[in-house]
Amino acid sequence: MIPAAFDYKKAGSSEEAVALIVEHGDEAKFLAGGHSLIPMMKLRLAVPSVLVDIAGVEDLSYIDDRGDHIAIGALTKHRSLETSDLLIAECPLLAHVASKVGDPQVRHRGTLGGSLAHSDPASDLPAAVLALGGSLVAEGPNGQREIGVADFFTGYFESALSDDEMLTEVRVPKAPGASWSYQKFNRRAQDWAIVGVAAVEVQGAAQVALVNMGSTPLRAEAVEAALAGGASAEEAAEAAADGTDAPTDLNASPEYRDHLARVLTKRALEASGIS
């Protein structure tokens, strides 16, 4: 399978990348690691006429301690997240979830920013970032703006980024310690989650997000409310599918996904000791 023909432009900086996107309009797409975009282009599900390759923008690959939070450059690869001593110490959930994406070859190429901007509801990292909270920084022709992660995922493969904006940084709160868990259920190695649950305690609050339970990654608000109200892990997990809209596909019916969400949430809460 070969993608349809396109023009290829290489950007050396984020300013240059945004200028190229503005120049070429909504037929242009950013190319980072390409591990979501290239498969879609091979299947002709995406047919951009221009690709702006941002992989060479080296100053967007970093993991920095910023005091109360960790700032991660959008082009940081999954493998770098997975092996970062800073992340393992200060935000172990994110390092662990990165290690569960695809397979080693995918993690050598895929980037955090690419995964978030792609906004696949079945992806691991968007739900992990949603569980943590924090914010995302986008750069456009009018400068930078910060978007709260709760406002970022707007629909099926859609985000709050406008066509001429590039995601440049991800800011997550520090969440050290052992109070976290990621439960990913799939039937084949390297596959997407049929359902996944990320649970983490951030500054004393239990925060839970769901993978593949709707058109976007979702916060399990009913679970969080139940926990805040004093429910046990088992009781709170019963509410895991409340307010969700689980998809149906060859892997699972919505009813089965609802069941998985409850079981995996219980396991995540018990494994993390969050209550």
Added chain:
Amino acid sequence: MELSVTVNGTGHVSEVEARTLLVYYLRDELGLTGTNVGCDTSSCGACTVHVNGESVKSCTMLAVQADGQEVTTIEGLAPSSDELHPMQESFQNNHGLQCGYCTPGMVMAACSLLDENPVPTEDEVREGLEGNLCRCTGYHNIVKAVLACSGQDVS
């Protein structure tokens, strides 16, 4: 587009279409047919090569994305034409292949795995090769070959 890439230590400057996938550049332009196309959907790992020393699936990378980088294919692994790389030797000694189609990708993925984790446990080998499928299901001996190559006793 002009592409300038080092493959197995040799510099190449080629004119390619931007949509050319790395695996087809290696096979069709350079004649390096040791890298196989299996599923063509980044699932099976038969097309695994190294880019700057790390395993990648060359069916999911554009050749132009390798511009200025160093690519190693299965042909570039052995130190000379009459000598095998230790991983190749270990696959041979431990019968780590059946039909052989997945083998180049398995060997490349295995070398990358040992670079990152020189003495892995059996579980770590199995997880580390999760991006490579062997449809003969010859996994036991493949895992054995990788463990042996890392210097561990597999007898």
